[in-house]
Amino acid sequence: MGVTALILFGGPVAVGTAAGYLSGGRLSRLAGVRLRWLWLLWLAAAVQVAQLATAGLPGAAGHRLRAPLLALAITLALLWLSLNARGRTWPLKTEVGLALTGAALNALPIALNGRMPYSPSAAAVAGLRAGSQTAKNVPAGHSTRLLALSDTIPLPPLHAVISIGDVLLAIAAALLVATAMHHPAHTARERPQPCPTPSPGNA
Incomplete structure (x- = not known):
């Protein structure tokens, strides 16, 4: 994984971790969020x-x-x-909904164009060579549909171009990590139940 990809994927997680600690959360509580x-x-x-x-x-x-x-x-x-x-708390459900929205916004231009289009002008601002194609990206043209949802946001320091959907996914990832750091150590379902004390008549 390149440095740019590492920052794009790991940056929101790092921001969420910092926000979780600043708001009183603990990284150890992430283990309480069971993934199915x-x-x-x-x-x-x-x-x-x-x-x-x-x-x-x-x-x-x-x-x-x-x-x-x-x-x-x-x-x-x-x-x-x-x-x-x-079965999650409403903050986690809201953040998952935000992630689903971001993913859906990315899926629409991909579905209509075959690959995620990117703005050649935004690529030039980001310091990328405009016009190149990959298995995932294609330069936008006159026939491109839903260009507004495509990769049009340049990030010059990272030499990358991202979409509105990517922004929502990054925000959702940061919020999910920060919220999960406040997850209770045991839920009511997971908390061990006390063993009943046998009555003298049943002993």
Whole structure:
């Protein structure tokens, strides 16, 4: 993972951790947030790797597989988030909803354009070479749909271009970490119940 990707993914987590500590939370309480259906997340990651590998396929095979695989990876990730929101506190549910909104805003331009378009002018501001294509990104043109939801926000210090959906996902990640650091050590369901004391007549 490059330095830019590390900052983009790890930055919100670091900000959330700092906010959690400043508000009285503890990192050890993250263990109390039980994550379910983790196999869905691993499956989404595997599909994402397969989607990136389509760039090396000859002919139009990679182009035909790229969008369906990316849609499947996003769907699996959204399903995992939705399942893990069930039974949580309302702050966690709200933050999961924010993450789902960000993911949906990213999925729309990808679904309509096959890959996430990016603004060539924003890429130039960020210090990137405009016009290059990857398995995930394509430069925006006259036929691009939903350009406003595409990668149009330049980050010159990181040499990156992000989308509105990316911003919402980063905010949601920071809030989720900060909120989880206030999670109670034991829930009512997890708290051990006292053993009943036998009556003298049953001894």
